[in-house]
Amino acid sequence: MLAHARAAVNNSGVQLRLLTMNVNGLEEQRIGPRMEKLCLSILVGGDLMAALEGRATPPVPDVIVFQEMTRRAHMGQIRPHLLAAGFTLFPAKPPDGSEDYTLIAARRPWELGTTEVRTFEESPLARQYVVATLDGPAGRVRVLSGHMESLRSGGEVRLAQAMELDALLADSDLPAIFAGDTNLRDAEWAELAQGFRARDAFLMAGSPKQANATWWPEGSPRGFRFDRVWLSPGWTVEQLHTRRHGDVSDHAGVEVLLSR
Template identity: 25%
Template sequence: MEKLFEKEGATEQEPTTKKLQAEGKAPQVTSIDLTADSPAPSRKPEEEEDGGSALTLISWNVDGLDTDNLAERARGLCSYLAMYTPDVVFLQELIPPYVQYLKKRAVSYLIIQGSEDGYFTGMMLKKTRVQLLESEIVPYPTTRMMRNLLVAQATFRGVKLRLMTSHLESCKGQAGERMTQLREVTRRMRSAPDDVNVVFAGDTNLRDAEVTAVGLPPAVCDVWERLGRREHCRYTWDTRANSNKSVRYVSRCRFDRVYLRPAARPRVPRLTPDRMALVGLEKLDCGRFTSDHWGIYCCFAVADDDQAT
């Protein structure tokens, strides 16, 4: 797989990867930078006009397991990150060569890997805006696949954060395991101290009936639902619009989701959902999209001490 990115100047081979890390072991953390060799944005994100007080996030399954046009598609991801300059990035279906590519492009982000083998999740934290305190990999004890929950404790402009991403079990027949994983996610969200804002996002593969069966805790909201269930950002897996997978059927699903449990302690800053959009809707020069999933862009307003209740 190392040769997939040779045209991008990746001459170093990916080092031999280690076995999956044991429970409780801190994940590997590497400094990276998004350099200016990505195309410049045609306009500044709205958040910059707000003075940068909002927390911005992109969550995206980048489909690293599809090796066709992988270098071009990774370059496409970097273009979107350069355009939106999100504070937090959650990525799913990373593979080691993809991470090596990101490392070579960068200085201003910190990357945290959910593993080093196979395919895995990752986080990117903007070093000038988000300060990492600690991170951990939480295995799902009953999973048969390479799935876990990646958790980071961090701060953003004085706001305490618990950031969480995962790639839950795939396929309709794995609903039971997927719901077990969702229960662990929501348990971790509930258990955070009441002065901490918890954000979970990722490729959940969830169907609405499965979420109903598990039930979200009262303090946890589905951000898409909270923002009015807008149709334009409903489907993150849409074979009618996305042609990366050659399938004859039409499937439109909201597999990728964002959950928020805001801080509840009085006079503590808390996050509130403000905006959501899908990204990656434009075809690249290679004729394919950045991924078979659309990415999710979210903006969270921060209520200051006087506004928090």
């Protein structure tokens, strides 16, 4: 599934291509083949032969953020493939005692700088998010990613978590991006939207119909836009795509090309 926003690309200043995806790592069924397929799709557009023959394949993201990462997915497929493609990962190896965490990876011309993991101020599920500084040829940016509260009853908590992230984006001393699985329902977003200072990349891209859902309940054609990219002021959304990889995950990835 592919949705396009602006075709023109701004070649001046900062430009960054980012992919965010909940990889459904807690579902262990066929986890190895699923993660292998995901890496093949991201790194060579799903066409290994084209890559080997030197034919054109889709551009590889500069920055990748994965939610619901697990030790098995991390060490079995994600780490070796991304390292071979020139990415640096945080965390480099699975954190002790954690089987549900967020991973961020960057490759040249971007380099990972300072990184930290924070726990949301309000989270019965003890959800965390990553804050990373990236150093690039035209300056530094800050990238945040995480997996917000999942429970259907967690609406008030999700609102609090979204506002925490919004404050970090709006008050950041660097150009900043949040990309992750928000689990926000439409009604919750409607409640947030008017006072939200960060900008939603999907809305900036003109709300493309093909990208209006990123997660689908099992057996249901109706999807929800849980996976979002929020931006501090000053960014332009040059392109926005959704990547749906069949049985890889119950989520589609969201890929954006940003400039400023």
